[in-house]
Amino acid sequence: MHPQPRTARTVPLGAADLAFLESGGEKTLPTVFMLNFAGPPPTLDALRARVAERAGRVPVLGCRVTTSRRALERVERLDLTRHVRELSLPGPLDDGHIATRMLSRPLPGLDGPPWDLWLVHGTEGGYRVVLRAPHALQDGAGAAHTVRALLADEPGGGPPAHRPSRPRARGFLDTLGYVAAAFRDAGPMPAFAARPTGVTEVCHVDTPVARLRAIGRAVGGSVNDVYLAALAHAVHTWHAKENGAVHPPLPVVVPMSVRRAGEEHAPGNRMVTARLLLPCDQDSPFGALAAVMARTARLRRSGQRDATRLLMTATPRRIAANLGKRMVHGSTVAAVTSGVNLGDPFTYQGDPVVNAAVFTDAIAGVMCVAVLTGCGGNARFTFVHDRALPTADEIPDLWLASLLELDKAHTG
Incomplete structure (x- = not known):
């Protein structure tokens, strides 16, 4: 003890x-x-x-x-x-x-x-x-x-701390729109319309972080933009293969950290979420990337992350918790799409950490969880899916194929 x-x-x-x-x-x-x-x-x-x-x-x-x-x-x-x-x-x-x-x-x-x-x-x-x-x-x-x-043999480092900024009026309006969307039907999500079993499986694929950075740098986007665009096109390809149809834009939840300096080991969750439409209707990863960049740019410019943080802090805890459950529910979104950066690699008793993955389960009718985990020069795309989607284990390889297509076009 x-x-x-x-x-x-x-x-x-x-x-x-x-x-x-x-x-x-x-x-x-x-x-x-x-x-x-x-x-x-x-x-x-x-x-x-x-x-x-x-x-x-x-x-x-x-x-x-x-x-x-x-x-x-x-x-x-x-x-x-x-x-x-x-x-x-x-x-x-x-x-x-x-x-x-x-x-x-x-x-x-x-x-x-x-x-x-x-x-x-x-x-x-x-x-x-x-x-x-x-x-x-x-x-x-x-x-x-x-x-x-x-x-870690030498503790310290880790994910970058959030630096709060003053949100614009648009950020508050977009947050309120997100809350309102949680009480409306999400619209068609045909690739994820199966009845959840509650039993999930996990699969993954690895790629160098430098590949995502190079693609993002070539078009003025971020690693997160490239990750989400490749996921959108992976779903597009997977659904077309299964059904021969174009998938409509897919509503997903994007968690965003608001963990500030000094809160590294604070208990609980220091995060908010945003609703994003993945452009799964785009027939190429290039179109998907342009659409994702336009949507995430609006999130950044409006300061929606901090607008959501402030609004949720001002809301009574019980009401805010109920809103949170509505906003991450299978009736309103198909997936959770997250990203975590472990920071610089470290060693444990001299042994180097060579890769990492963080993930959670798919619950409340949400059919899958996608996470990109950065660890030094490595990135691991982890995909958790309900067994009601028996061929969804193809999505990581399709994600990598979309990424390689972007890489070939933008970086040669």
Whole structure:
């Protein structure tokens, strides 16, 4: 047993935290962060010793959800035999299999700190370290700071902090429009019209971050623009292959971090969301990229991120939580499309982290979750989809094909 991290006796859950806690129903919605390390796996005792040394730097690791489910409260001690565990696989490591297994496995109960850290290894080189925690306690950026604090030989770094700006009137109007859209029918989403099973699978594909940057630089866009455009065209191609039809623009949710400097290890979610129409009706990735850039440019110019932050902060917590559940629901959007940057690569006991992926589950009728995770020079596109979409595992390869087409045209 180890002393608890230092924090206030209780910390109220925010509106987004409540929304995530309640959206999963009987299942606790997790944030999962999987790190790929080169080198032979450490012993479980060595990993537990590192966590015991570092856990005090991350207050949320010493907290549990109160019985009222409205706040976090400190526990007296951490039992790391419960929280730091090992999984030995009988063959080579398959990241899709590991991710699916980690997503489907129940989290520790809410009677104690509901997180765990897994050391996963197989019969060949390399190993994985997987952090799992309720999304109500930690978002993707927060989880990135947590894994760095627990594991990095030289802690520090991580996702860039949000710098608040003064939003324009258009940002507030667009946020109100987003809220209104949550109470209207989303329109046709034919590729995602299946009845969800509640059972999901995870697949992925890797590419150099430099490829996305070069494409974005050539057209005056961002890595996020390129990622979303390639996803839009992947859905276009997938749907056309399945049905021979053009898919209409697809409503998705885009989470945006508002985690500021000094909040690296603050419990809960420091994020807002925006609704974006992916241009899946465009017949080329070039048209999709132009359309995505126009839509994200409006988000940036209007300051909608900070407008949403201010409006949600000013709204009573219960009302804001209910709005959050409406805005991320299968009746209004088909997918969640996120991006997290782990920051500069680091080492754990001298072993370099060579890739990373953060993801969560598809719930509340939302059929899939797409996440682009940056780790040094590597980017991993992770796609979580409901099994009601049996061929959706083709989307990562189609995403990469769209990316390569953009790369060939824009960078030669």
